[in-house]
Amino acid sequence: MAGFEHYAWLMKSEPSEVSVDDVLGMKDCKVGWFGVRNYQARNFMRDLCKIGDPVLFYHSSCAQPGIVGIGEIASEPYPDPTQFDETSEYFDAKSTQAKPRWVQVDVHILHKVKLVSIAELRTIPGCEGMRVLQKGNRLSITPVNEDEWKALQPHLISQT
DNA sequence: GCCAACGTTGGC
DNA sequence: GCCAACGTTGGC
Numbered sequence: 228m229a230g231f232e233h234y235a236w237l238m239k240s241e242p243s244e245v246s247v248d249d250v251l252g253m254k255d256c257k258v259g260w261f262g263v264r265n266y267q268a269r270n271f272m273r274d275l276c277k278i279g280d281p282v283l284f285y286h287s288s289c290a291q292p293g294i295v296g297i298g299e300i301a302s303e304p305y306p307d308p309t310q311f312d313e314t315s316e317y318f319d320a321k322s323t324q325a326k327p328r329w330v331q332v333d334v335h336i337l338h339k340v341k342l343v344s345i346a347e348l349r350t351i352p353g354c355e356g357m358r359v360l361q362k363g364n365r366l367s368i369t370p371v372n373e374d375e376w377k378a379l380q381p382h383l384i385s386q387t
Numbered sequence: 388g389c390c391a392a393c394g395t396t397g398g399c
Numbered sequence: 400g401c402c403a404a405c406g407t408t409g410g411c
Contacts, residue, residue, distance in 0.1 A: 287409065288408075289409095345410075364392090364409090365408050
């Protein structure tokens with residue numbers, strides 16, 4: 228993806244699976260982004276996520292979908308262990324230790340923010356183009372460019 | 388619960 | 400390689 232522009236990442240999680248509070252309760256406030264089974268999303272992690280890239284932590288498929296926290300990419304890509312776990316819903320019989328099909332990165336949560344709901348997000352000038360707002364978007368990881376990131380800043384109110 | 392949109396699968 | 404069928408996602 229030559230010339231592909233990104234600055235930060237928006238990463239979606241269902242709070243019933245892993246919420247921002249769950250991550251804050253984990254060691255070093257860090258979580259492995261397991262369970263991605265979409266090639267485009269995988270490729271973002273494999274090829275483009277860099278340690279230190281800013282992350283918008285987003286809750287999806289819930290009563291109040293939206294941005295709930297700020298974090299950063301905290302590891303290089305590495306094989307997603309759940310692909311080898313026969314008891315996991317993310318098990319992939321076609322994946323091998325020698326040739327893992329799925330990778331993940333660690334995400335470190337820095338702090339929570341006051342919810343920026345998807346409805347509010349749609350109204351922020353400069354954020355209209357965000358992938359997460361596009362019809363039919365289903366990627367769990369989407370790039371956020373620098374202009375979108377800057378446009379968002381006044382709306383990100385830190386919460387402890 | 389509805390339903391549009393999308394990715395994946397598999398027969399041909 | 401085409402494409403219909405199917406399953407999943409996710410906001411509403």
